[in-house]
Structures are given as structure tokens and as C-alpha cells.
Amino acid sequence: MKYQPVIGLEVHVQLKTNTKIFCGCSTQFGSEPNSQTCPVCLGLPGALPVLNEKVVDYAIRAGLATPCQIAPRSVFARKNYFYPDLPKGYQISQYELPICEHGHLDIEVDGVGKRIGITRIHMEEDAGKLVHSDIPGLGSGSGVDLNRACTPLLEIVSEPDIRTADEAVAYLKKLHQIVVYLGICDGNMEEGSFRCDANVSVMPVGSDKFGTRTETKNVNSFRFVKQAIEHEIERQIEVIEEGGKIVQETRLFDPDSGTTRSMRGKEDAHDYRYFPDPDLVPLVISQDWVEATRQGMPELPEVKLARYQSELGLSLYDAEVLTATRPLAAYYEGGLAAGAQPKAAANWVMGEVTRGLNDNGLEIADCPVAPALLAELLALIDKGTISNKIAKTVFDEMWQNGGNPADIVAAKGLVQVSDTGEIEKIIDEIMAANMGQVEEFRGGKEKVFGFFVGQVMRASKGKANPGVVNDLLLAKLKG
Amino acid sequence: MRITRKEVEHVALLARLNLAEGELETFTGQMDAILAYVDKLNELDTDGIVPTSHAVPMENAFRADEVRPSIGTDNALANAPDRIEAFFRVPKVIE
Numbered sequence: 001m002k003y004q005p006v007i008g009l010e011v012h013v014q015l016k017t018n019t020k021i022f023c024g025c026s027t028q029f030g031s032e033p034n035s036q037t038c039p040v041c042l043g044l045p046g047a048l049p050v051l052n053e054k055v056v057d058y059a060i061r062a063g064l065a066t067p068c069q070i071a072p073r074s075v076f077a078r079k080n081y082f083y084p085d086l087p088k089g090y091q092i093s094q095y096e097l098p099i100c101e102h103g104h105l106d107i108e109v110d111g112v113g114k115r116i117g118i119t120r121i122h123m124e125e126d127a128g129k130l131v132h133s134d135i136p137g138l139g140s141g142s143g144v145d146l147n148r149a150c151t152p153l154l155e156i157v158s159e160p161d162i163r164t165a166d167e168a169v170a171y172l173k174k175l176h177q178i179v180v181y182l183g184i185c186d187g188n189m190e191e192g193s194f195r196c197d198a199n200v201s202v203m204p205v206g207s208d209k210f211g212t213r214t215e216t217k218n219v220n221s222f223r224f225v226k227q228a229i230e231h232e233i234e235r236q237i238e239v240i241e242e243g244g245k246i247v248q249e250t251r252l253f254d255p256d257s258g259t260t261r262s263m264r265g266k267e268d269a270h271d272y273r274y275f276p277d278p279d280l281v282p283l284v285i286s287q288d289w290v291e292a293t294r295q296g297m298p299e300l301p302e303v304k305l306a307r308y309q310s311e312l313g314l315s316l317y318d319a320e321v322l323t324a325t326r327p328l329a330a331y332y333e334g335g336l337a338a339g340a341q342p343k344a345a346a347n348w349v350m351g352e353v354t355r356g357l358n359d360n361g362l363e364i365a366d367c368p369v370a371p372a373l374l375a376e377l378l379a380l381i382d383k384g385t386i387s388n389k390i391a392k393t394v395f396d397e398m399w400q401n402g403g404n405p406a407d408i409v410a411a412k413g414l415v416q417v418s419d420t421g422e423i424e425k426i427i428d429e430i431m432a433a434n435m436g437q438v439e440e441f442r443g444g445k446e447k448v449f450g451f452f453v454g455q456v457m458r459a460s461k462g463k464a465n466p467g468v469v470n471d472l473l474l475a476k477l478k479g
Numbered sequence: 480m481r482i483t484r485k486e487v488e489h490v491a492l493l494a495r496l497n498l499a500e501g502e503l504e505t506f507t508g509q510m511d512a513i514l515a516y517v518d519k520l521n522e523l524d525t526d527g528i529v530p531t532s533h534a535v536p537m538e539n540a541f542r543a544d545e546v547r548p549s550i551g552t553d554n555a556l557a558n559a560p561d562r563i564e565a566f567f568r569v570p571k572v573i574e
Binding site: 145 | 489493495532533534535537538539540542544545547549550551552555556561563564565566567569571572
């Protein structure tokens, strides 16, 4: 029998706020355990949560970017369960009235487009962290660090519209790009700022009744998501083929073996008894608030991608590279704002600039050549003051020692020689010194042409205008 | 009966309460009486009334995203029955 996998994803996005969602403790990563805690996030009796307004702003941004409806009224709810990383015995989340609903994301796999529905986005607090080893003297216990407790999260839940592991990865990559572009998440998957639970089931092809699903938890890289989903699909088909039944359960992905395994022990508590949290008043969002947030949002990657092609005339490939991250696009646009031509600037940003960054292990934000100076350099090429080749020398100098391109060109005497008289003089000398090769060329061995170009360029220290050299050389060699 | 002994057992498990045999009987009876009393509310016609989530007519209480001092690791751990280094220590949790 043939099987059709059905996949839905729940993504937890850690928001890039300075403080926690319900208290003023810092959210900085990597501090001493339990040093960023207070009565609210420790769950001490009598402490009351107060909502961080920025969390709401960020949730609205996420909702607008995945075109969801923003709920005019939403409510926080308690999700009740016991676990040592959850000090209050409940997690503050949203249940019946989440802040965003009914959105979607358009993805593309192998050139085929597809729309994945987004059921809802809600705000909630993270739990603390459990440590099972690497604490001296821990013995047979577990350590609890509550620095992460109460850190703001968005949970973004997709419809079960995804059918393959590749679609799941495409959806996640797109969502990741959006939340990082929006500036609401640092996107660091290793530190858990963007993590995914995958709901997977299989059904016979042609059926419209979903099979029993399993939920694989906390898969923290795109590669692992693909592995985890593919393994889970295979495993479920195998179980069914052997006459077994899929058990609805939570599973854990093991990156070492690339497989998933059952997480027993968490099953008895799946009765969360949600109810509205009386400590937090309802959240009412006006249309003005939504509009103000929309105005403050950056251009989204999808829109940028289309604009780079239609307005700037870039190829799909170039547009994809340049819009991959917001800082890179900002750099490129900085160059355009300073007057650079779109295509030339694209080539330089994807060429010399990217190469320089890679060679030096730098991020675009740390690029030593400012976009406006790159634009000045390109203007010098445009005007014919320097050749493209010399421009690379100037660029290296700007990269190493700073300075502005016109000054460097003047100081180093790099101005391109387009004066035909001067170039002719060089050509005559070279031809006189290499009569043998001249004869070869005239005898039909046209390959020697390259030799002459090289010699002339060298004699001019690279400053001769290559176009002029080509024309003059050809004329003279043909005699 | 509005609540069964089995449901009381389930709720007790969720609340991590270890009820003795006699207590199960007592609580089942008491909870049944409470639910019967609350059932009176069902006599009211609530069609067209938005469910109440809060008793106070208030909305939108916010805090600015500004860091305030935490209470420090030692204060955080002061009431803990057990600690190790800067962590709370709890019985081993198997993942």
C-alpha cells in the first residue's frame, strides 16, 4: 500500500526582548544559573505578573507578516501541569482566544509553490532549564535553572497542510527568515531561539481521514527536522505494515542515531485544564495599534525579492542572495542610495564584499568598507577613471586601511590610462621587443594575442584601459 | 451522580494528591453536592452573553521592556529544600 504523510508544525520563537514576558528580569543568555530571577518568575506565592508591552508589539508584527487576523481581544490562560522546570505548576499561555489566527505562508519546493495555513500564533512564557549532568556533586538529582523561565515565546502553529519533509524545511526556513527580518527573534537555533515540534501521521493514499499522529519534540536544526520527519514517516509505515497501530505520543529526536524514540512518562499529564488566568487582564488591541505596528515594519523578504527583480532588474538568483538576510539587503540598498547602479552593486556585494567577509570571518554589519564608499568606487569605474581590475586593488586597500577611493586612486597613481598616444607607445615597444610573436600572430596563431595584452597591461602597471588596449593592439598587430 | 469516583481519582492524580480509600468516598460525595449546587446556574438563560473571563472590568495593563534588578541567586535559592552550586536540586528527572 502507498502512504501519504500529513505534517503540521509547532514552532516556538523566542522573542528578542530585554526582559521577560511578565517581569523585569533580564533575558540575557548564558548568565549564572538562577541569577536572573525574581518572585514572579520563581512562582513565589502572591507575586503578580505584568505583561511586557513589547511582546504584544512583536506578536502583532509576526501576525501581520504571516497575514493573520489580529484579535481585537485576547486572553491569557493557565496550562496546568507539574514538571520541575515549571515553578508555578502552570504555564501562562493563550488558549481559546489567541492574539493571531487564520494566516498562511507561501513556500516553494523544487519550483512548485504551495500555501501552508497558519492556524494561530499565541504568546506564552518559556519554562526553566533542567540539567542532568556536568554539575560537580550533583549525584543522582537534576539541577534546575530558572533564568529561562518566563522568557517570552510565540508559538506558531501550522495547519496539517505539509506533506513532505522538504516542505516542512521550506516552511521553517521561510518562517525563520521572516522572524529574523522582523527583528523579533535572533534566530539562533543552537541556543534554542527557534525550535520546532513536528506532528506527523500517515494515511493510505486517497484517504481523507488522517492517521494517528505523534509529536516529535524540540528539533533544533533544519537538517534534524528533515531527518526526524523522514524517520518518523518510515517508522509509522513500518508499524502499520506489520499490522500494528500508531500510538498517539510524544517522541524525542536523537541526533546521534537520526531516529526518534518514545518519551514515556509525559503521557499521563495531557489534561491541562486550561482556564483564563485571573492575574492578567484581557488584552485589547485597537486597529490604530495594529496600523502603527504595520507602519513600523521593515519590508518583508518576499516583497523585497519581487521588487529586486521587477524594479532593479536583477535575476532571481541575485535577488535571492541579496535578500537572504536583512543586514545584507540593507548594505546593498545603502550602496544604491549612494548612487550605485543596481547590477554593478549586486556583482560587487556578492563578489568582492562577500569574499572579503568570508575570508575574514566577518558579518556584513562589520564590513570595513561602508556601502557609500563602495558606491563611490563603482562611480570611478563608471566614469572610466579606473578599470574594474584596478578597482579591486583599490577595494583591497579600502578594506585594509580604510580611506576613500578617489584619494587612494590619486595617492597611488592608479588613474586609468585611456590616452591612445601613451598606450600606442607602449604597444610599439612591446611589439619591437617580441618580433617573433608578432610574426606568429600574423601567421595565423591568434592565441598570442593574449600574450600581448598581458605584456601591455603589465608595462602600464595595470593602468591601461583594457578596451583601448584591445582595439589598438589588434589594429597594430594586423599591421 | 454528577461526578464519579473514577473522575475524582483522575483529578487527584493530576493534582498529585494521594487520597486514602475513605477520602475518595468522602470527596466524591462532597464534590457531587457542590456540582449539584453550581448546576443551579444552568437554570439561567445565558444565550447571547459573552463568557466572562475576568471578574474585574479592566483591560491592558502593561510594563515597559526595561530591565529591573533580579533578587540574586542566593535569595532565589533561599527557600529551596536542596541546592547544588547555583541550581535548585530536584529528584532525578529522566528525559
